[in-house]
Amino acid sequence: MPALTEPRWLDADQQRSWRALLRGSAKLFEDLNHDLERDSGLSLNEYEVLVRLSEADGRTMRMSALAADLVHSRSRLTHTIRRMESDGLVERSTCAMDRRGVNCTMTLAGFARLEAAAPHHVESVRERLVDRITPAQMRELGVIMAVLAEDAGSGESAPDGRDADARSERIAS
Amino acid sequence: MPALTEPRWLDADQQRSWRALLRGSAKLFEDLNHDLERDSGLSLNEYEVLVRLSEADGRTMRMSALAADLVHSRSRLTHTIRRMESDGLVERSTCAMDRRGVNCTMTLAGFARLEAAAPHHVESVRERLVDRITPAQMRELGVIMAVLAEDAGSGESAPDGRDADARSERIAS
Numbered sequence: 001m002p003a004l005t006e007p008r009w010l011d012a013d014q015q016r017s018w019r020a021l022l023r024g025s026a027k028l029f030e031d032l033n034h035d036l037e038r039d040s041g042l043s044l045n046e047y048e049v050l051v052r053l054s055e056a057d058g059r060t061m062r063m064s065a066l067a068a069d070l071v072h073s074r075s076r077l078t079h080t081i082r083r084m085e086s087d088g089l090v091e092r093s094t095c096a097m098d099r100r101g102v103n104c105t106m107t108l109a110g111f112a113r114l115e116a117a118a119p120h121h122v123e124s125v126r127e128r129l130v131d132r133i134t135p136a137q138m139r140e141l142g143v144i145m146a147v148l149a150e151d152a153g154s155g156e157s158a159p160d161g162r163d164a165d166a167r168s169e170r171i172a173s
Numbered sequence: 174m175p176a177l178t179e180p181r182w183l184d185a186d187q188q189r190s191w192r193a194l195l196r197g198s199a200k201l202f203e204d205l206n207h208d209l210e211r212d213s214g215l216s217l218n219e220y221e222v223l224v225r226l227s228e229a230d231g232r233t234m235r236m237s238a239l240a241a242d243l244v245h246s247r248s249r250l251t252h253t254i255r256r257m258e259s260d261g262l263v264e265r266s267t268c269a270m271d272r273r274g275v276n277c278t279m280t281l282a283g284f285a286r287l288e289a290a291a292p293h294h295v296e297s298v299r300e301r302l303v304d305r306i307t308p309a310q311m312r313e314l315g316v317i318m319a320v321l322a323e324d325a326g327s328g329e330s331a332p333d334g335r336d337a338d339a340r341s342e343r344i345a346s
Contacts, residue, residue, distance in 0.1 A: 007292035014303055017315025021302075022221065024318030025198050026244040048195065071199040119180035129194075129321065130187055137317050142190025144310050145197030148302065 028128055035124035040117035045072070045080050047121060050089065050114040053106035060105040062095065071149075089113055201301055208297035213290035218245070218253050220294060223262065223287040226279035233278040235268065244322075262286055 010018060033044045042050075052069055053059050061069075067077045081104055084090045089110035095101030106114075130138060183191060206217045215223075225242055226232050234242075240250045254277055257263045262283035268274030279287075303311060 007295050008299060009295055010298070010303065013315075014311060017311050017318070018298060018302070020315045020318035020322055023244060024321035025202075028321045029198075030244055030246075071196060071203055073203075122180050122182055125183070125191060126181060129191070130183065132320055133317055137313070138187060138190050140310070140313055141317055142186075142193045144306055144314055145190070145193035147305055148197035148201050149193055 031128050032121075032124055035128070036117065036121055039120035039124070040113070042113070042117055043080075045070070046084055046089070047114070047117060049077075049080060049084065049104075050106060050110055050117075053090065053104065054111060054114055058105070059111070060103050063092070063102045063104055066104055084110070204301050205294075205297055208301070209290065209294055212293040212297070213286070215286070215290055216253075218243070219257055219262070220287070220290060222250075222253060222257065222277075223279060223283055223290075226263065226277065227284060227287055231278070232284070233276050236265070236275045236277055239277055257283070 029044060036042050036044055036047055040047075048070055049066065052066060053061060063074070063077065063081070066072075067074050070077065072080070081090060081092065085092060088107060091105050091107055093103050093105065095103050133141070202217060209215050209217055209220055213220075221243055222239065225239060226234055236247070236250065236254070239245075240247050243250065245253070254263060254265065258265060261280060264278050264280055266276050266278065268276050306314070
């Protein structure tokens with residue numbers, strides 16, 4: 001716990017934005033999850049795993065790379081993958097190059113499940129997100145979130161943050 | 174499952190924004206959770222429960238109102254509250270007005286825990302969010318998320334959406 005001087009409390013505007021972010025993102029992901037479960041029997045996490053694998057060489061990724069890509073803890077991903085494996089959507093195997101590594105491969109059934117789910121999911125993403133805000137807001141949301149997706153403390157985050165600001169100025173003007 | 178015509182796939186810009194939102198929000202909430210656990214032994218969910226209760230009359234809310242406020246399912250909230258109760262941060266009791274209702278009250282220990290956590294948490298929110306984007310982006314993020322926090326299908330969401338668009342035009346110009 002670092003020693004603190006007087007806390008820099010958020011002002012009223014910042015507080016309102018921060019609470020809107022908590023509530024808006026919770027509602028968005030809750031609703032998208034609900035739609036996906038209803039239409040396709042998948043959680044949003046499971047869907048995102050299938051998307052990543054569908055784009056990978058041999059429809060296979062290292063578990064560690066998958067966890068990093070999805071910003072999931074290793075234990076959370078393992079839990080998700082175990083459920084998907086018992087549903088026959090993915091298979092795990094020891095990595096041939098590195099016996100400590102574990103690969104995750106999408107099955108044909110997994111690919112078919114993703115193909116069937118995708119048209120419904122894109123409608124859900126439009127209804128819950130894209131169609132509710134302006135095109136300029138959608139772009140700006142992407143710019144802001146790309147900044148937040150960077151590692152805060154890394155040497156790369158500052159230049160990227162400046163790029164994002166520059167892009168956002170162009171969009172806003 | 175509704176009948177679908179040709180799916181309205183996202184274009185490349187929309188796809189990029191949507192993926193940034195998935196990744197940026199996952200990373201933000203993962204990092205905030207990590208900081209809170211480290212500094213105060215609370216999850217972000219637990220912290221938000223304490224904030225809501227601290228602002229309520231008698232530091233007490235109906236479980237149903239708390240769930241709606243936090244956009245949590247009732248079962249997820251019950252899980253969180255059970256853990257907080259065993260830590261002595263909150264207490265549940267039957268609602269005097271309506272025997273089917275359950276009230277949740279913050280204890281003095283809960284309030285002290287929130288007071289101790291708040292200065293660290295606000296620094297974390299600044300470091301992970303507020304200080305990484307411009308003030309204009311912070312405002313615009315709030316405007317966008319306020320739209321997403323509304324119920325999509327309700328009669329109220331359309332006028333609010335238009336208000337938000339109008340506000341955002343002013344901010345962007």
